[in-house]
Amino acid sequence: MNHQILRLQPGLHFVATPIGTARDITLRALDILASADVIAAEDTRSMRRLLEIHGVPLGDRPLVSYHDHSGAKGREKLLSLLAEGKSVAYASEAGTPLIADPGFHLSKEAQEAGHTVTSAPGPSAIITALTLAGLPTDAFFFAGFLPNAKGARRSALEAVKDVPGTLVFYESPKRVGEMLRDAARVLGGQRAAVVCRELTKKFEEVRRGTLEGLATDIDGALRGEIVVLIDRSSGEDVAEGDIEEALRGALENMSVRDAADSVAKAFGVNKRKIYQLALTLSAKK
Numbered sequence: 060m061n062h063q064i065l066r067l068q069p070g071l072h073f074v075a076t077p078i079g080t081a082r083d084i085t086l087r088a089l090d091i092l093a094s095a096d097v098i099a100a101e102d103t104r105s106m107r108r109l110l111e112i113h114g115v116p117l118g119d120r121p122l123v124s125y126h127d128h129s130g131a132k133g134r135e136k137l138l139s140l141l142a143e144g145k146s147v148a149y150a151s152e153a154g155t156p157l158i159a160d161p162g163f164h165l166s167k168e169a170q171e172a173g174h175t176v177t178s179a180p181g182p183s184a185i186i187t188a189l190t191l192a193g194l195p196t197d198a199f200f201f202a203g204f205l206p207n208a209k210g211a212r213r214s215a216l217e218a219v220k221d222v223p224g225t226l227v228f229y230e231s232p233k234r235v236g237e238m239l240r241d242a243a244r245v246l247g248g249q250r251a252a253v254v255c256r257e258l259t260k261k262f263e264e265v266r267r268g269t270l271e272g273l274a275t276d277i278d279g280a281l282r283g284e285i286v287v288l289i290d291r292s293s294g295e296d297v298a299e300g301d302i303e304e305a306l307r308g309a310l311e312n313m314s315v316r317d318a319a320d321s322v323a324k325a326f327g328v329n330k331r332k333i334y335q336l337a338l339t340l341s342a343k344k
């Protein structure tokens with residue numbers, strides 16, 4: 060037996076589940092699933108399978124289906140169980156609840172009603188992809204799924220063009236080629252990018268290249284589940300005037316080194332080059 064029966068606090072307990080390999084479940088997640096008065100799941104069939112695989116008996120405990128889109132009614136049911144003092148474990152179909160998955164409204168309303176809310180952390184495709192991609196992880200922006208319509212997708216890409224961090228997207232295997240072509244057009248074809256497919260599964264694959272190169276290679280649909288990561292702008296498309304203006308502002312209340320560091324990070328440009336410019340500007344002050 061891999062789990063222990065806990066004296067679980069009344070409240071809502073979010074549980075992360077594997078994104079491919081069943082043994083990626085954590086021991087704490089199993090303990091919570093084994094101990095909660097009620098289990099709620101986005102997909103009750105996958106929850107039953109997970110419990111079976113890990114030998115966690117459901118017994119006569121209720122297994123309730125809940126999706127944020129099931130609306131206020133589904134939520135009311137869980138909130139009334141919480142109000143009765145029950146412990147409710149909630150898992151989405153795979154990975155971490157609330158991350159491109161249901162749970163946000165439930166979490167918010169449970170907190171507003173004064174219930175205890177906890178989370179047993181575990182797998183998420185975002186973190187797994189960042190770990191493997193080989194792109195900087197000091198700062199990243201998770202943009203979720205882009206819109207399907209071309210115009211809306213390009214506008215959404217435009218909106219994240221200058222984010223000073225690695226961009227992370229979830230994408231459908233059917234649309235990944237199209238998405239890469241739009242990203243090359245809006246963000247510049249030379250940006251480094253990575254396509255992660257089927258993470259933690261048998262056919263796990265990580266393809267690295269430039270947006271242009273990957274867009275050319277991937278011209279049809281892929282199979283499986285996909286995360287696309289894109290490096291921040293290299294700064295070549297950043298106007299010198301904008302950098303100078305930002306540096307002048309930063310030098311008002313920072314040392315040369317701190318100003319150079321902060322501006323280089325914000326624009327995603329070479330620190331040494333900015334430092335020289337910061338020295339020159341500060342000498343002219």
Ligand code: SAM
Binds near residue numbers: 255259
């Ligand atoms: N809650 C999940 C998490 O924490 O990652 C995400 C759920 S979202 C509905 C599903 C999307 O996540 C997929 O379309 C894919 O973009 C990404 N994803 C999930 N599992 C994956 C895997 N094993 N490999 C690559 N991408 C994955």
